[in-house]
Amino acid sequence: xxxxxxxxxxxxxxxxxxxxxxxxxxxxxxxxxxxxxxxxxxxxxxxxxxxxxxxxxxxxxxxxxxxxxxxxxxxxxxxxxxxxxxxxxxxxxxxxxxxxxxxxxxxxxxxxxxxxxxxxxxxxxxxxxxxxxxxxxxxxxxxxxxxxxxxxxxxxxxxxxxxxxxxxxxxxxxxxxxxxxxxxxxxxxxxxxxxxxxxxxxxxxxxxxxxxxxxxxxxxxxxxxxxxxxxxxxxxxxxxxxxxxx
Amino acid sequence: xxxxxxxxxxxxxxxxxxxxxxxxxxxxxxxxxxxxxxxxxxxxxxxxxxxxxxxxxxxxxxxxxxxxxxxxxxxxxxxxxxxxxxxxxxxxxx
Numbered sequence: 001x002x003x004x005x006x007x008x009x010x011x012x013x014x015x016x017x018x019x020x021x022x023x024x025x026x027x028x029x030x031x032x033x034x035x036x037x038x039x040x041x042x043x044x045x046x047x048x049x050x051x052x053x054x055x056x057x058x059x060x061x062x063x064x065x066x067x068x069x070x071x072x073x074x075x076x077x078x079x080x081x082x083x084x085x086x087x088x089x090x091x092x093x094x095x096x097x098x099x100x101x102x103x104x105x106x107x108x109x110x111x112x113x114x115x116x117x118x119x120x121x122x123x124x125x126x127x128x129x130x131x132x133x134x135x136x137x138x139x140x141x142x143x144x145x146x147x148x149x150x151x152x153x154x155x156x157x158x159x160x161x162x163x164x165x166x167x168x169x170x171x172x173x174x175x176x177x178x179x180x181x182x183x184x185x186x187x188x189x190x191x192x193x194x195x196x197x198x199x200x201x202x203x204x205x206x207x208x209x210x211x212x213x214x215x216x217x218x219x220x221x222x223x224x225x226x227x228x229x230x231x232x233x234x235x236x237x238x239x240x241x242x243x244x245x246x
Numbered sequence: 247x248x249x250x251x252x253x254x255x256x257x258x259x260x261x262x263x264x265x266x267x268x269x270x271x272x273x274x275x276x277x278x279x280x281x282x283x284x285x286x287x288x289x290x291x292x293x294x295x296x297x298x299x300x301x302x303x304x305x306x307x308x309x310x311x312x313x314x315x316x317x318x319x320x321x322x323x324x325x326x327x328x329x330x331x332x333x334x335x336x337x338x339x340x
Contacts, residue, residue: 025278025291026278026282026295027282027283027286028295028296028297029291029292029293029294030282030283030291030292030293031291033292039288048307063328066324066327066328067324067328069320069323069324069325070320070321070324070325072320073317073318073320073324074308074321076313076316076317077313077314077317077318080310080313080314081314082276084274089274089275090275090277090280091274091275091276092276092277115304119313120313121296121297123296123298123300123309124298124306124309124310124313125298125299125300125306126298128293128294128297129297130297154282154308167269178284179294182270184282184285184286187291188285188286190288190289190291197285198287201281201282201285204280204281204284205277208277208280208281208338209277212314216282230329230330232327234328242253
């Protein structure tokens with residue numbers, strides 16, 4: 001009984017951490033309208049791709065819908081959980097999209113990230129509706145694609161799967177914040193240098209995101225190892241590990 | 247797995263305990279406030295109030311707690327479907 005409850009209780013305990021989230025989401029009103037619109041235009045095809053992918057794969061792959069539900073809930077909770085970084089004296093949150101992309105693929109990672117970001121913008125004053133497109137691009141699209149790409153590149157290099165998952169979590173987190181810095185710099189640099197402003201914002205993110213990226217990598221590796229040891233057939237069904245069909 | 251979780255928690259606790267800690271009087275701002283909003287305000291684009299304001303006082307705290315509890319419940323529900331307790335057959339099929 002105790003064992004059975006360990007994980008749900010752990011998840012609930014982590015969710016119950018009080019406090020408002022302060023993180024990489026670009027806040028309402030920061031981006032000028034043309035830039036906000038541009039990022040929406042970039043995001044929309046990826047969301048459509050993800051919805052199509054959900055239809056196709058849920059017909060074809062066993063366990064797919066419950067896995068999408070689990071990953072979606074995890075991305076929502078993780079991306080509104082402020083984690084204090086003592087070395088920086090600030091808080092920030094992991095994104096969970098690197099791990100999500102390993103398990104359900106980049107297109108569906110965009111969908112679950114979009115839903116999470118929309119709910120946060122609507123009800124939690126976290127991010128914003130006008131900046132939703134930019135936040136989807138940085139967290140959902142770039143986080144998902146880099147996580148997936150790094151994981152599979154590392155596997156091709158014959159690195160152990162836990163290390164590949166660690167690198168995917170780490171790089172997807174850092175890539176998300178790098179793109180956030182680019183989105184801000186491209187919209188706000190004015191007559192100044194885009195490169196200089198991008199570098200300044202990216203460097204300002206570093207003290208918080210360096211350790212947090214490592215934490216995200218550890219979580220991704222831990223979750224991957226857990227699934228691998230507890231239910232390896234699931235990874236084969238999802239096409240993550242050899243032997244199954246995605 | 248439980249041993250791995252314990253080791254991870256121990257390492258995390260050690261890391262926090264041995265870190266130099268924040269500057270005195272640090273108020274734990276988020277990076278949105280410390281970085282995003284700082285640069286946006288300097289560029290003349292301060293953040294606007296959210297379109298749906300969460301209200302005053304502890305309302306936002308309440309909303310985060312509800313969101314966390316609902317998210318945690320959904321995650322737990324699907325977790326049990328995908329990873330049934332050992333000894334129990336099955337799990338979700340679709």
